[in-house]
Amino acid sequence: MSRLSRRTLVGSAAALAFSPAIVGAQKKYDPGVTDKEIKLGHTNPYSGPLSAYGTIGKAITAYWQMVNDAGGVNGRKINFITYDDGFVPSKTVEMVRKLVEDDQVYAIYQLLGTPTNTVVQKYLNQKKVPQLFVATGASKWGMPKEFPWTMGWQPDYHTEGAIYAKHVLATWKDRMSELKIGMLYQNDDSGKDYTGGFLAGLGKENEKYVTAKVSYEVTDPTVDSQIIQIKNSGANVFFNDAAPKAAAQAIRKVADLGWKPAHYLANVSASVAAVLKPAGFDNSKDIITAAYLKDATDPQWANDADFKEWQAWMKKYLPDANPADSGNTYAYAVSATMRDVLTRCGDELTRANLMKQAASMKNLEVPLLLPGIKINTSPTDFYPIQSIRLARFDGEKWALFGDVLSNEST
16 A cells, blocks of 8 residues: 555646655555564574574574664664574464464575475465575475465476486595495475485486485484494495484484495585584585575685675674584575565565565675575576585594586586
């Protein structure tokens, strides 16, 4: 609804002269927006087995505090409302309904988790509430025909898994007869996306080299038995697709067993602070992962302007947080993306325009993306980031190697 008062203009000449200006100046708002505020809704597992991801929600909150201290977005403060869903889908449904129907948020932003986003996707699309930049790389977040109100952000798991497989094939091309691959995955859509992408990257003719494909549940106290099973399959390549707690357990168990496979770790668990440190740096040496953000432990970024700004933000707004936790860089970069989209909405803060702007990002560079990686979307492309680089842990930090790899290469 327009916030401008309507008045009768006397004289057709005056009407012709001023009507276009009035129309152009009109503000269009949907629920969750006023002249002074934009409400964004979010859920995150601040408790439960995946509470390591709570870092992201806390950092997003701190990011919007910084934005608000600087005057907000086009003069409007961001009211970021975040609830703990414990990574329990039924709780997510309850919290998202509260955000939409009681809190009247403008959009759901960065809701974390594949199963948790899945259970509210149809509801949000039926309500025509944006489900933007979800914190999960499942491929289902890039289906604008089926779900025009849902968009991902990070590289999708299928692409990432396929790139690992391509690297395995390139590394073992001269000794393929010796190749044996073991896979650990979370028993949900995210795990199936990762392993599906890995298998696609191998190709049908090479799936025979997979000797073990073992799942675990988020609620499992440990994954020790799964690791033993994978080792006993004779695997000399290990794809570790697990959430932070289980990923750290897996790394430790691999070391305890004296097993030394080529180890690939899903990006979602590549945090030096949340995973590698608890697992032990010695145990983590030579693990390979995919990267698209600057890692806080890598000194090569120390003089970059965006990295310095991030460090200053950490010191001011998250003084007690661990800079080595990749959740802090992730939250900063994805929130900078949302800030850009909101800014481009101007005073037309309808949900439809928010999605239109989100689907119109062209070679966008936001703070902390690796050089050469840009954000691109279109009405038919809801995958903002489709490029990565591989990195190997050298015992202290992730060391990048090779070229930028994109979705097209898979």
